[in-house]
Amino acid sequence: xxxxxxxxxxxxxxxxxxxxxxxxxxxxxxxxxxxxxxxxxxxxxxxxxxxxxxxxxxxxxxxxxxxxxxxxxxxxxxxxxxxxxxxxxxxxxxxxxxxxxxxxxxxxxxxxxxxxxxxxxxxxxxxxxxxxxxxxxxxxxxxxxxxxxxxxxxxxxxxxxxxxxxxxxxxxxxxxxxxxxxxxxxxxxxxxxxxxxxxxxxxxxxxxxxxxxxxxxxxxxxxxxxxxxxxxxxxxxxxxxxxxxxxxxxxxxxxxxxxxxxxxxxxxxxxxxxx
Amino acid sequence: xxxxxxxxxxxxxxxxxxxxxxxxxxxxxxxxxxxxxxxxxxxxxxxxxxxxxxxxxxxxxxxxxxxxxxxxxxxxxxxxxxxxxxxxxxxxxxxxxxxxxxxxxxxxxxxxxxxxxxxxxxxxxxxxxxxxxxxxxxxxxxxxxxxxxxxxxxxxxxxxxxxxxxxxxxxxxxxxxxxxxxxxxxxxxxxxxxxxxxxxxxxxxxxxxxxxxxxxxxxxxxxxxxxxxxxxxxxxxxxxxxxxxxxxxxxxxxxxxxxxxxxxxxxxxxxxxxx
Numbered sequence: 001x002x003x004x005x006x007x008x009x010x011x012x013x014x015x016x017x018x019x020x021x022x023x024x025x026x027x028x029x030x031x032x033x034x035x036x037x038x039x040x041x042x043x044x045x046x047x048x049x050x051x052x053x054x055x056x057x058x059x060x061x062x063x064x065x066x067x068x069x070x071x072x073x074x075x076x077x078x079x080x081x082x083x084x085x086x087x088x089x090x091x092x093x094x095x096x097x098x099x100x101x102x103x104x105x106x107x108x109x110x111x112x113x114x115x116x117x118x119x120x121x122x123x124x125x126x127x128x129x130x131x132x133x134x135x136x137x138x139x140x141x142x143x144x145x146x147x148x149x150x151x152x153x154x155x156x157x158x159x160x161x162x163x164x165x166x167x168x169x170x171x172x173x174x175x176x177x178x179x180x181x182x183x184x185x186x187x188x189x190x191x192x193x194x195x196x197x198x199x200x201x202x203x204x205x206x207x208x209x210x211x212x213x214x215x216x217x218x219x220x221x222x223x224x225x226x227x228x229x230x231x232x233x234x235x236x237x238x239x240x241x242x243x244x245x246x247x248x249x250x251x252x253x254x255x256x257x258x259x260x261x262x263x264x265x266x267x268x269x270x271x272x273x274x275x
Numbered sequence: 276x277x278x279x280x281x282x283x284x285x286x287x288x289x290x291x292x293x294x295x296x297x298x299x300x301x302x303x304x305x306x307x308x309x310x311x312x313x314x315x316x317x318x319x320x321x322x323x324x325x326x327x328x329x330x331x332x333x334x335x336x337x338x339x340x341x342x343x344x345x346x347x348x349x350x351x352x353x354x355x356x357x358x359x360x361x362x363x364x365x366x367x368x369x370x371x372x373x374x375x376x377x378x379x380x381x382x383x384x385x386x387x388x389x390x391x392x393x394x395x396x397x398x399x400x401x402x403x404x405x406x407x408x409x410x411x412x413x414x415x416x417x418x419x420x421x422x423x424x425x426x427x428x429x430x431x432x433x434x435x436x437x438x439x440x441x442x443x444x445x446x447x448x449x450x451x452x453x454x455x456x457x458x459x460x461x462x463x464x465x466x467x468x469x470x471x472x473x474x475x476x477x478x479x480x481x482x483x484x485x486x487x488x489x490x491x492x493x494x495x496x497x498x499x500x501x502x503x504x505x506x507x508x509x510x511x512x513x514x515x516x517x518x519x520x521x522x523x524x525x526x527x528x529x530x531x532x533x534x535x536x537x538x539x540x541x542x543x544x545x546x547x548x549x550x
Contacts (some may be wrong), residue, residue, distance in 0.1 A: 015280035036317075060470075082366055086365075086366050090354070090361075090362075090372050091357055092357045092358065092373070093372075094369075096366045096367050096369075127366065184549045184550075187549055188549055191542045191543070191547070192544065195331075195335075197537065197538065197539055197542055198335040198540075199335075200535060200542055205547055205549070208549075262467060262470050262472065263472065263473045265473075267465075268466070269466050269467065272466070272480055274462055274463055274483075275459075
């Protein structure tokens with residue numbers, strides 16, 4: 001079986017800009033495009049290799065940056081995506097920013113201040129492991145900011161992303177959509193598997209208790225912030241391999257769409273002195 | 276044939292702290308430890324995989340950072356080392372800083388100001404692609420600063436690195452030692468090979484004309500700044516594969532020497548509510 005076309009993957013998981021979005025209608029266990037796990041793994045491998053080559057081009061041309069935003073509940077696999085989709089890409093062309101709770105200095109600024117600083121420069125693939133979207137997710141669910149301020153943020157974010165996209169940054173946003181049951185299993189693994197214990201944070205169970213509130217916040221975020229210039233893709237994340245394979249297809253497609261070519265400044269050996 | 280012991284690699288290429296250093300006595304084409312290229316490649320592969328696992332530990336424990344400083348003439352392979360030694364390491368645990376000519380803001384500060392900002396935090400492997408050592412290399416050769424100021428810098432750098440090492444940062448410094456003839460070939464490749472043309476910079480040929488002056492500056496740098504807490508290794512770089520293999524062995528050794536173990540906070544499933 002061949003791997004699915006890039007457009008097919010993109011379309012299946014896209015939240016169409018300007019249309020209502022129903023998160024409950026998205027199956028976190030969807031395997032339609034990658035029924036076979038082995039094929040998904042192969043697809044991932046070859047896309048990761050292609051992404052590496054395309055990244056060389058991105059770096060050589062210095063025309064555009066690619067910003068990848070990853071959001072999802074705990075255990076949905078943000079780190080796993082970073083590790084596996086970019087496994088073959090040189091660290092020289094990558095920049096990962098993990099957004100944690102803001103510092104005092106960051107809190108003294110508007111919520112996009114620290115985000116703007118972390119935007120990748122031209123030539124680089126930047127990954128946001130969490131992002132400004134926390135400011136309409138956990139901040140909303142836990143009421144860390146007044147409701148009317150949060151309400152303004154969707155449009156502010158859209159305008160901020162529009163600005164970036166008009167200035168050389170291609171933006172891809174992925175919601176890693178893990179099911180409630182699967183998350184429970186994965187959180188338990190963080191206790192039962194010795195090498196995962198360092199990841200266990202009792203606070204994750206507190207977020208889990210607010211699952212419906214978080215899902216509602218995610219739904220609103222996707223519906224209001226999936227734009228033509230920075231679309232949201234909602235990726236089924238109950239299967240790690242298929243999740244990675246789907247994202248790798250879409251990332252590869254975005255890089256190919258940039259249609260970059262190695263610069264050829266028309267150099268001639270005889271014009272230079274190599275002695 | 277087995278791969279060489281880590282200690283053997285470290286010792287062969289070390290510039291012994293406190294002892295005179297003779298760069299001319301180091302063969303940029305040395306193949307003694309890796310006579311066979313295929314074995315070197317295998318050694319590199321297995322060390323790159325080990326580095327990936329050790330990096331997970333570094334990240335999980337958050338006790339130490341590893342700072343790797345890469346210096347070398349153009350084409351000596353700084354990018355190649357970053358790509359190949361850390362090919363399997365997750366970008367989440369890596370941070371690469373390429374130092375270019377300083378900005379106006381940077382020039383308004385002391386030369387270590389921008390360097391200190393770029394030091395990797397605990398849990399992270401940071402790579403400096405060029406570094407503060409440019410301030411005793413190109414700055415010295417081209418006389419961008421007065422000689423007496425440059426003379427002070429060796430000890431300032433040693434003290435700065437001592438401070439870092441006493442505060443959780445393990446430091447490894449690699450001079451990629453490429454021969455004059457080999458560099459000439461590689462610079463020509465940047466014209467003859469279409470995919471390398473974007474790398475060609477006529478300024479590199481200007482530096483090449485000052486080869487003896489650069490070699491003298493490198494020699495002084497290594498002799499005066501190889502310290503017990505931040506040693507210089509001088510790596511033969513005429514063979515890309517052997518260069519990468521040697522560095523991977525030493526990096527692996529440094530991570531193993533940290534003797535890290537996954538934290539085990541003694542968690543019990545029954546203490547938590549996963550519903």
